[in-house]
Amino acid sequence: MDRFEYAETLFVKEDAILQEIKADIRRRGMPEIFVPPLIGALLHWLVRVRAPLAVLEIGALGGYSGVWLARGLPESGRLLSLELDPVFAQVAQANVTRAGLGDRVQYRVGPALESLSQLEQEGRRFDFFFIDADKENYPGYLEWALRLANPGALITADNALQNGRVYSSQANDESTQAIRRFNQTVSDHPRLSSLLLPLGDGLVVAQVI
Numbered sequence: 001m002d003r004f005e006y007a008e009t010l011f012v013k014e015d016a017i018l019q020e021i022k023a024d025i026r027r028r029g030m031p032e033i034f035v036p037p038l039i040g041a042l043l044h045w046l047v048r049v050r051a052p053l054a055v056l057e058i059g060a061l062g063g064y065s066g067v068w069l070a071r072g073l074p075e076s077g078r079l080l081s082l083e084l085d086p087v088f089a090q091v092a093q094a095n096v097t098r099a100g101l102g103d104r105v106q107y108r109v110g111p112a113l114e115s116l117s118q119l120e121q122e123g124r125r126f127d128f129f130f131i132d133a134d135k136e137n138y139p140g141y142l143e144w145a146l147r148l149a150n151p152g153a154l155i156t157a158d159n160a161l162q163n164g165r166v167y168s169s170q171a172n173d174e175s176t177q178a179i180r181r182f183n184q185t186v187s188d189h190p191r192l193s194s195l196l197l198p199l200g201d202g203l204v205v206a207q208v209i
């Protein structure tokens with residue numbers, strides 16, 4: 001056992017519902033690219049502590065991170081999740097409904113950059129963001145999150161380490177370059193107070209100040 005397994009065994013409560021969502025994703029042959037339980041638990045904890053009324057997730061897959069996030073919401077809190085693939089969005093909706101959270105979570109289908117622009121036109125604002133979709137668009141998602149953020153909002157983003165490619169001089173693919181730009185922008189941004197937590201594949205956590 002290493003220190004991560006020790007911490008996870010003791011503190012991360014991944015119950016049968018969350019395990020069944022992962023099994024459902026596997027059975028359907030969908031990509032197994034949901035967050036690890038420790039990141040799910042951290043997101044849940046951040047939502048619980050922050051008590052946001054409006055949470056925006058970018059990248060739903062089958063609803064695994066959605067359930068971690070939605071379970072932390074206060075009574076009147078709601079999660080809106082953006083997903084490109086209509087079948088994935090349906091699977092996610094069915095899974096959050098099975099988890100008893102169907103009335104708290106909505107999915108919006110389409111390219112997230114288009115959905116984000118619609119949300120601005122609708123005057124929507126959010127207190128918490130979780131970015132976990134196509135890596136090339138992370139810099140664009142950050143710009144939108146800043147535009148749609150209420151004061152004090154938290155912006156979180158997964159895969160900030162790209163399995164080590166962000167700090168490897170050998171890696172120069174488009175996703176890695178985009179994540180490097182994203183990390184640099186968050187770190188330097190005058191409106192953000194931020195950290196990169198080297199857990200899982202790296203979680204960026206930033207507060208809009």
Ligand SMILES: C[S@@+](CC[C@H](N)C(=O)[O-])C[C@H]1O[C@@H](n2cnc3c(N)ncnc32)[C@H](O)[C@@H]1O
Pocket residue numbers: 033034035058059060061062063064065066082083084085088110111112113132133134137
């Ligand atoms: C890493 S998975 C999300 C995993 C999920 N957050 C979880 O942990 O359970 C990324 C998701 O983003 C979606 N996606 C990719 N490009 C997108 C885009 N341009 N707009 C919206 N969603 C996109 C993919 O279809 C996929 O479901």
